[in-house]
Amino acid sequence: MRLTDWQLAFEQHLLAETPTASGGFAATLLGGPTLDVGTGLAIYHNAYLSRLQEVLRHDFSAVLYWLGDDEFAALTEAYVRRYPSAHYSLRWLGERFPAFILEHLVAAQSAPLAELARLEWAFTLAFDAQQGEPLTLDDMVLLSPQAWPMLQVRLAPSVQRVPCHFNSVAIWRASKDEFEFPGSQALDSAQTCLVWRHQRVCHYRSLEPAEASALVGMATTGWNFAELCAELAVTYAEGAPLQAVTWLKQWIHEGLLERRAA
Structure with a gap:
């Protein structure tokens, strides 16, 4: 397997919905004496998702305050599955979050929650503006x-x-x-x-x-x-x-x- 192919396979593993790696990709790796390949890849998979959710918790702390930990975690996991990070800077990870809320939740909840998310995103834009x-x-x-x-x-x-x-x-x-x-x-x-x-x-x-x-x-x-x-x-x-x-x-x-x- 070429390096670029291996890198793409690793990226696909990180973006997959489950932490279980494909057999072909896992077969290219070697486990250690205390950590097998499957467990190691699952750790990377879960850590990547957790890091993205940490960024969203910081950028949308008022939405987190409204929903609570469990609902916010479910919403942000669905968000990063729908809109994976595509920019080299995590600064832009939450750009589509207000629109996603309107797509993902029922109208009675999505309208006020998306407005709150737009307000929080406005602070991010203002802080980073020229x-x-x-x-x-x-x-x-x-x-x-x-x-x-x-x-x-x-x-x-x-x-x-x-x-x-x-x-x-x-x-x-x-x-x-x-x-x-x-x-x-x-x-x-x-x-x-x-x-x-x-x-x-x-x-x-x-x-x-x-x-x-x-x-x-x-x-x-x-x-x-x-x-x-x-x-x-x-x-x-x-x-x-x-x-x-x-x-x-x-x-x-x-x-x-x-x-x-x-």
Whole structure:
């Protein structure tokens, strides 16, 4: 057996559903005085699965908190069987986990649980994102009055927006504080949870619909500052410019925005 063929056979053994190796592959190996081939290969098989599940326990600790050890172990084993690790870095192992939850579980359980998983994955993405060049309040002081109306911004690279229809933020917070599970509940109205990294620390907060719409308008749709004020005038009338400045100052203070290139 060539080395590459042996390596592929070993990989197939690690990814198989059972720890029992095929007879042809096992016959290429020699056991030791205290460990036979079958037992040794089973140890490797089980250790590989355990390592992958350890990564998922770390990345989705709130899902683990909700389900408990046994249900989480069964769910993550099914996940890695369905979506084996295909990247050289285990950092990306959980990328499909929220979508898998929707595929694998009944709708009544999968929707809130997948949302919680998306929230946890957003923290991973925010933590690892590029730094970018966030606007600062000092930058705004230097902005000329003539430049304000045409000011355009975009989200900093680390900013993640997670639509929340359930109390996922409360469940995530309870898991971190080691409080009793608060139960899953649908929100009266959907909210947007922002997750981002600023000054090497991950932050999060929920946005009310009006602020979320304004942030999307400026940072995603491409409104300039004058257009933001015009949109807010429908609700805030003469107070629109003050509300626009208030939100813009907060977004910049939090490190959410970059200057959009002209």
